[in-house]
Amino acid sequence: MSNILAFAETRGGELRRAGLEAVAAARVIADAKGGQVHAVLFGTAGISKHAAALGAHGADVVFVVEHAGFTHNNPEAVSATLADKVKGGYAGVVLAASATGKDVAPRVAAKLGVPMASDVTSLTVSGNGITCTHPGYTGKVIQTVTLTANPAVVSVRPGAFLPKENAKAGAVETLAPSGDPSASRVKVTETAAGNTAKLDLGEAPVIISGGRGLKEAANFKLVEDLAAAFGNAAVGATRAVTDDGWRPHSDQIGQTGRLVSPDLYVACGISGAIQHLAGMRTSKTIVAINKDKDAPIFKIADYGIVGDVLTILPVLTEAVKKAKA
Ligand SMILES: Cc1cc2nc3c(=O)[nH]c(=O)nc-3n(C[C@H](O)[C@H](O)[C@H](O)COP(=O)(O)OP(=O)(O)OC[C@H]3O[C@@H](n4cnc5c(N)ncnc54)[C@H](O)[C@@H]3O)c2cc1C
Numbered sequence: 001m002s003n004i005l006a007f008a009e010t011r012g013g014e015l016r017r018a019g020l021e022a023v024a025a026a027r028v029i030a031d032a033k034g035g036q037v038h039a040v041l042f043g044t045a046g047i048s049k050h051a052a053a054l055g056a057h058g059a060d061v062v063f064v065v066e067h068a069g070f071t072h073n074n075p076e077a078v079s080a081t082l083a084d085k086v087k088g089g090y091a092g093v094v095l096a097a098s099a100t101g102k103d104v105a106p107r108v109a110a111k112l113g114v115p116m117a118s119d120v121t122s123l124t125v126s127g128n129g130i131t132c133t134h135p136g137y138t139g140k141v142i143q144t145v146t147l148t149a150n151p152a153v154v155s156v157r158p159g160a161f162l163p164k165e166n167a168k169a170g171a172v173e174t175l176a177p178s179g180d181p182s183a184s185r186v187k188v189t190e191t192a193a194g195n196t197a198k199l200d201l202g203e204a205p206v207i208i209s210g211g212r213g214l215k216e217a218a219n220f221k222l223v224e225d226l227a228a229a230f231g232n233a234a235v236g237a238t239r240a241v242t243d244d245g246w247r248p249h250s251d252q253i254g255q256t257g258r259l260v261s262p263d264l265y266v267a268c269g270i271s272g273a274i275q276h277l278a279g280m281r282t283s284k285t286i287v288a289i290n291k292d293k294d295a296p297i298f299k300i301a302d303y304g305i306v307g308d309v310l311t312i313l314p315v316l317t318e319a320v321k322k323a324k325a
Contacts, residue, residue: 001150002035005086007078007095007104008054008062010043012191015050017203018096020057020163025123025156026094027058027164032125033091036060040085040175042070042078048172055170057163062170069181072188073100077181079107084178086112092130092152097259098202101155109153116153117145119259121160121282130154138255139278157282158202159261199234201253206264209236209253209280213269213290213309217246222313223268229320236260238276254279266316269309272297289313 006026008019019039026037039059041047043066051062065081082104086093093108095101097119109116117123117132121142124131129146132154136143147154201207208230210223220235227233237247239254253260255275265283270276272288272295280286281300288301289309298304305312 001089001091002030002033003090004030004033004035004037005082005090005093006037006039006059007082007093007101008039008041008050008059009096009098009100010041010047010050011073011100012193013043013047015041015053016096016098017163017200018098018101018158019054021156021158021161022094022096022101023054023058024163025120025154025161026092028123028161029092029094029125029130029152029154035091038063038090039170040065040082042067042074042081042177044068044071051172052169055168055172056165058166058168059170060168062172063175064172065175065177067177067181069177069184072191073103074181074184074186074188075100075103075107076184076186077177077179079104079111080178081175083108083111085175086151090151092147092150092154095153095155097155097157105153105155112151112153114149114151114153115147116155117147118155120154120156121261123154123156135278135282138274139281140274157259157261159205159263160282199232201234201236201251201258201260204232204234204260205262206230206233206266207236207253207260207262207280207283208233208266208268209238209270210241210247210268211238211270211276212240212244213271214241214246215269215310217244219310220246222310222317226266226313226317226320229317229324231324236280238270238273267297267301268313270297271295272300 255278
């Protein structure tokens with residue numbers, strides 16, 4: 001009982017980075033316990049094409065659950081299948097704390113009758129316990145909890161566990177869903193995609209985020225220019241900005257927005273209100289630009305620039321372009 005199950009999240013038939021991150025986190029636990037990582041991939045016909053990528057990122061076995069009832073997220077059927085599979089002899093199951101994962105993970109824990117650790121940013125294994133850290137009280141504290149329940153249910157914060165490629169290919173097996181996925185009481189009939197050309201905030205290694213200090217919506221062009229110079233960056237925003245309609249609500253980061261943990265987070269004209277920090281304080285490196293040297297954002301920043309964001313952003317963009325040339 002040292003194998004760990006990972007939920008290989010997909011959307012629109014495509015494997016999400018969140019799924020690979022769940023495998024990466026499951027690998028940490030399985031390696032410490034001397035077990036294997038088994039990923040479960042749900043979808044319609046043809047979804048098995050993603051098994052190779054899961055194997056290449058650390059899944060020893062990929063179970064493919066194909067059914068027309070998995071066209072959209074189907075939390076009831078997915079959680080029932082995952083819980084039944086875990087009962088078959090696993091030490092735990094790992095999911096991403098994404099919108100989909102948040103819908104599925106508590107259902108799995110409830111079906112198994114165990115507690116869960118949610119939005120986990122790091123974990124270690126000692127004896128029979130899995131010790132997890134995660135932000136609590138809207139990010140005011142980092143809590144450390146040890147799960148001793150067996151099996152363990154863990155959801156990991158997007159960006160906290162980096163997918164790692166290995167040379168191995170995982171074995172692929174088919175798995176029958178528990179019950180009839182088409183008969184779920186919860187039916188997602190449509191998924192409306194946002195701007196699909198944009199990098200997803202939960203998956204981008206770099207986020208350039210803007211606040212009210214940018215003065216007006218048009219100045220977000222400076223934020224977009226810096227993101228474009230990086231090439232692998234997404235644009236985020238504070239709630240002050242999304243409430244004012246400068247940016248879509250899907251860009252909002254924080255307590256009531258997206259939770260992110262990129263490698264680099266650049267906060268441009270953002271004060272650092274606790275509700276904003278709740279969504280980004282676990283970023284690996286934080287750079288803040290603010291004209292007020294006492295702005296709270298500087299308390300959590302690794303690098304701070306005191307000055308006018310409207311003049312600093314074009315300079316940074318040119319510097320990044322030069323470094324990338
Ligand atoms: C229940 C609840 C939930 C919330 N959820 C969220 C959430 O999810 N996400 C979120 O972001 N907020 C959230 N908020 C709002 C939050 O409290 C703040 O109001 C918001 O984050 C502030 O956004 P801001 O930093 O853009 O604006 P401000 O707080 O107005 O800060 C603007 C900053 O820009 C600086 N500045 C001004 N001009 C310049 C310049 N020229 N150059 C450089 N710096 C400049 C200022 O010094 C200031 O620090 C929530 C609030 C509540 C009550």
